[in-house]
Amino acid sequence: MARDRSQREDYVTPLRRLLVGLLCLCLFAFFIVWRIDNPRVERFRAKVVDHVVPNMDWMMAPVTGTINLLRDFQSYQRLSEQNQELRSELRQMRAWKEAALQLEQENARLLDLNNVRLDPKLTYITGVVMADSGSPFRQSVLLNIGYRDGVQDGWAAMDGIGLVGRISGTGKTSARVMLLTDPASAIPVVIQPSGQSALVSGDNSISPTLNFLENADLVRPGDRVITSGDGSVFPAGLLVGQVAQDRTGRLRVRLSADYERLEFLRILRHHGTEVINDQGGLIVPDPDALTPRGRPQNLELSQEAAPSDG
Amino acid sequence: MASAPQARLWMMRLLFPVLCFGIVFAHLLPLNTLPKGWAPPDLILCIALVWATRRPDYIPTLSIFFTLLMVDLLLYRPPGLLTMLTLLGCEFLKSRVQAHRETAFMSEWLTGAIVISAITLANRMILNLTNTEQATLTLSMIQMIMTIIAYPLLAVFCQSVLNVRKLSPSEADAMRGH
Known part of the structure; x- marks a missing residue:
């Protein structure tokens, strides 16, 4: 019996090893491809997520609803206060x-x-949050609108008040919003009223850090932080939050958007910032025009009318 | 003759992807979009290790491969890396099954803890080498420790509810007889 088993294993083990080795090689190759050609693999991922997660929605919505209901119920206890x-x-x-x-x-x-005139191009689409990133290391949410609705990578996502994040990855009916708190997120901002420009980069905490400030002395806690539109990814002038200082003296941004319950997000349509390329041509009079110009006929009339007016 | 054990075997094989799907589903629920200061245990990794130690025949290599790759894609992790490490960890545990069969739970837990730490460290190292941005060290360490703590709880759960027990030597021989 013992000999029989050892024979069996002698025959099976190398095959198993080969299979495991091959699979590991495939996986590592996949990882390396992801690292090298990130956009393509991320598009593939968006497609997979687009196929799977919306199908889970019928299950997710009631579960989320029930849990939120229970949470609300708990808050009834403090109703009178x-x-x-x-x-x-x-x-x-x-x-x-x-x-x-x-x-x-x-x-x-x-x-x-x-x-x-307020910018007429800033229109928006509203999406519902379907799922979050599901990992403590990434901060993102999945919306139920995708490229079918015209959503494009890089557009800004806001709740009613402040900036929430930007679109990073679109499927046909779903789009991922990378939140400002994600470690990979960095947004160019300007701080009012001092006008200092800086970068808001997330670090997995509720208040993202404020980096690359030119002169930190000019910035005080409580100053408004708004997007600057540098790099022409975002429209300028969206409210991000207020400057705050943490215990170690580092400058952070207290976000205006309510991150506790992200339910509906507005995606701002943005078609790039217009750039002025030419240096302005010389303005010359029309060659056929009379020089000097003829005296307007109605000038005497208006001069006569003027004194009586005053 | 062996239809009942066979049916159970295939049911348990199906159960692993189903469990993983349930865990991913719970993770994806948009209940809390605030960043947390701590990380929950990686239950999927833990279940895979517990099952690989106790009943290697319940999680075939291909099942781990496809399930974890899907989880990687859905949970927005670097695709393939953690799957590869989990696969290697499970294979290592499977190859030690013979040695395990008679040992006490403490040594099983110790082996599990070593494999979990090795996976976490290798993951961080490879991410570092490929210059991928990653979470802070504290968060990874918290997750690693939570996973190690979750190991005995999951082992008890698998043993009592799902009836995933270690085989006694005689049963193992009987299994091999088929």
């Missing part, structure tokens, strides 16, 4: 609302006076 807090907050809010209305009117008046 919350109620009082809310009431006092509401009183404050009323005062603010009054102030905001006045400011809005003033703003509208000023915009009208200056003839300002």
Whole structure:
């Protein structure tokens, strides 16, 4: 019996080893290909995710819903406290609302006076968060909109208030948003009011770090951080958050977007920043034009009218 | 004659991908999008190791290959690397099954812990060598330690609920008889 077993193993073991070796070689080759030709493999990954995760949605939605319901239920215990807090907050809010209305009117008046046009190209698509990255090492979410809806890599994702991240990888019906907290995320920003430009790079913590500041002395905690549009990936002027200082004295950004519950995200359509290439031609008078120009006929009339006007 | 054990064998073989799918599903639920300061144990790796130690016939190499590759792709990890390391770890454990059959649980856990640490370190080293950006060392260490702690719990779970036990020498001989 013992001899029989050893014979069997002698025959099977090398084959097994060969199989394992081959599989490992394939896997390592796949990893190396991913490292060398990242975009192609990531596109493949996006395609796989696009096939699998939306199919899980029918299961995910009820489970997520139930868990959120239970969480909400727990918060019922603190209902009366919350109620009082809310009431006092509401009183404050009323005062603010009054102030905001006045400011809005003033703003509208000023915009009208200056003839300002807000960028008409900044339209957005709203997507629902389907899944998160599922790993403690990566910070990203999966949306239920993809290239079928015109989503492109690099577009900015916002919640109602602040920047959340950017599109990184699109499938047909799904797109991945790399959050600002992801270690691979880096966004060029400008800090108001000092106008210093910097880079917001994530490090797997809730507040991303602020790097490559020219003069850190000009920046104070509480300053507003907005995107600068450098590198023409993002539109300029999106709110990111406020500067904060951590215990070690490092400058970080307290994000304005509510990361606790990312449910709906706005994807801003962005078709690149326009670049001015030519240096402006010389402006010359039309060769056929009379020089000097004829005196306008109605000038005397307007001069006559002017004194009576004043 | 062996239809019942055969059916059970194939059911258990199917169970591994199903378990992995369930774990990935739980990971993907968009419940918490805040970055956490700690990392949960890598349950899939742990289950693979426990099963490879106890019943190597329940997780064939190809099953590990396809399941873990899928997990790598879905969980946005560097594809292939962790699959390769897990495969090697499982093969190492499978080759030691004979030695394990009579040993106590402590030494099994120790071997498991060594394999888990080796996988974590090799993963970090290869990522470093290929200059891939990766999580902080603390986070990886937390995950490694959590996985090692989870090993006995999962072993108990697999033994009592899924009935994945080590074979006694006589049973093993009977299995080989087929």
